[in-house]
Amino acid sequence: MKAVYFDEHGGSEVLKYGDLPNPTAGDGEIVADIHAASINGADWKVRQGSYAPVAFFPYVCGRDFSGVVTEVGAGADFEVGDEVFGVLPVGQEGTYCEKVATKAAVLAKKPAELAHIDIDAVSLIGLTAIISIEETLKLKTGEKILIQGGAGGVAGFAIQLAKHIGAYVVTTASEHNHEYVRGLGADEIIDYNAVDFTRAVSDCDAVFETVGGDIGIKSFNILKPGGRAAFIASGMKSPEPTRNDVQSLRPVVGRDRHYMERVADLLKQGVVTVPQLQIFDLKNAVEAQKISESRHLRGKLMLQIR
Numbered sequence: 001m002k003a004v005y006f007d008e009h010g011g012s013e014v015l016k017y018g019d020l021p022n023p024t025a026g027d028g029e030i031v032a033d034i035h036a037a038s039i040n041g042a043d044w045k046v047r048q049g050s051y052a053p054v055a056f057f058p059y060v061c062g063r064d065f066s067g068v069v070t071e072v073g074a075g076a077d078f079e080v081g082d083e084v085f086g087v088l089p090v091g092q093e094g095t096y097c098e099k100v101a102t103k104a105a106v107l108a109k110k111p112a113e114l115a116h117i118d119i120d121a122v123s124l125i126g127l128t129a130i131i132s133i134e135e136t137l138k139l140k141t142g143e144k145i146l147i148q149g150g151a152g153g154v155a156g157f158a159i160q161l162a163k164h165i166g167a168y169v170v171t172t173a174s175e176h177n178h179e180y181v182r183g184l185g186a187d188e189i190i191d192y193n194a195v196d197f198t199r200a201v202s203d204c205d206a207v208f209e210t211v212g213g214d215i216g217i218k219s220f221n222i223l224k225p226g227g228r229a230a231f232i233a234s235g236m237k238s239p240e241p242t243r244n245d246v247q248s249l250r251p252v253v254g255r256d257r258h259y260m261e262r263v264a265d266l267l268k269q270g271v272v273t274v275p276q277l278q279i280f281d282l283k284n285a286v287e288a289q290k291i292s293e294s295r296h297l298r299g300k301l302m303l304q305i306r
């Protein structure tokens with residue numbers, strides 16, 4: 001099968017396009033032909049070596065896919081020909097390629113009316129946003145939330161989910177993205193390039209922080225006493241709070257079929273929309289990762305593999 005992979009950690013020039021062996025299904029696993037996969041921030045962080053060093057080479061990036069089952073291992077509850085999508089189990093990567101073998105239990109059936117590329121676009125971002133907004137922050141109707149980096153993938157899904165819950169949503173974005181995040185439902189938008197967000201918003205019940213660095217630390221300032229902040233771009237632990245009357249939380253983004261079914265339901269009901277997509281051929285994954293690395297994309301970067 002064709003794949004994009006690296007043999008050593010480093011810059012984007014280490015990514016290669018070539019042939020790797022086809023995978024086979026173990027117990028509880030299926031093999032699928034991948035139709036669509038997405039580019040995520042974690043992909044280039046793994047490639048650079050900023051996460052734990054990878055255990056084997058050649059290493060194929062990619063955490064989510066939508067595709068068609070071609071082989072079913074013992075105990076896996078799908079059939080050949082089923083259209084499935086999902087996020088690979090924690091610790092498994094490898095969807096910048098034509099085929100993947102993975103646990104059936106983390107995948108869901110793709111709704112027939114949704115295109116592979118559209119359902120895959122929301123799989124990892126939806127999983128992360130649902131766990132962060134609903135399970136970690138436990139956002140409630142009438143609460144005020146600041147969602148940092150609203151034009152990004154996870155934050156864009158989170159804005160729509162927070163509005164669905166009935167929260168008041170403030171977000172940060174560069175000016176050229178304001179119309180986009182307003183379309184997602186944001187009530188207030190801060191151009192963080194022009195204004196210090198800590199002067200533009202206060203008294204929030206919750207913060208969902210998707211940017212990282214200083215932005216994370218400064219986010220504690222705008223919480224009301226008793227407020228909660230959840231961080232997904234500050235490493236595996238949430239930052240130490242700068243005050244003692246707020247909570248600092250790190251969502252634990254597990255995988256399970258029921259999350260994927262929820263993501264599909266939210267999309268079918270129109271609660272969330274497919275983000276703006278930029279679509280690349282598999283062999284152009286290098287270019288797509290460079291855009292992700294710039295940290296100023298809008299929506300999602302996708303690989304159309306079939």
Ligand SMILES: NC(=O)c1ccc[n+]([C@@H]2O[C@H](COP(=O)([O-])OP(=O)(O)OC[C@H]3O[C@@H](n4cnc5c(N)ncnc54)[C@H](OP(=O)(O)O)[C@@H]3O)[C@@H](O)[C@H]2O)c1
Nearest residue numbers: 041042128149151152153154172173174232233253296297
């Ligand atoms: N399981 C997990 O823990 C998990 C899962 C998914 C993602 N993540 C992490 O979450 C982060 C976000 O991922 P993503 O894919 O949703 O985002 P992304 O698509 O990479 O988002 C980039 C966005 O960040 C915005 N941005 C950059 N600097 C900013 C700043 N100073 N203030 C406000 N916004 C800023 C940009 O907006 P403008 O262009 O408008 O400036 C851009 O739209 C990444 O670090 C990713 O690795 C973690």
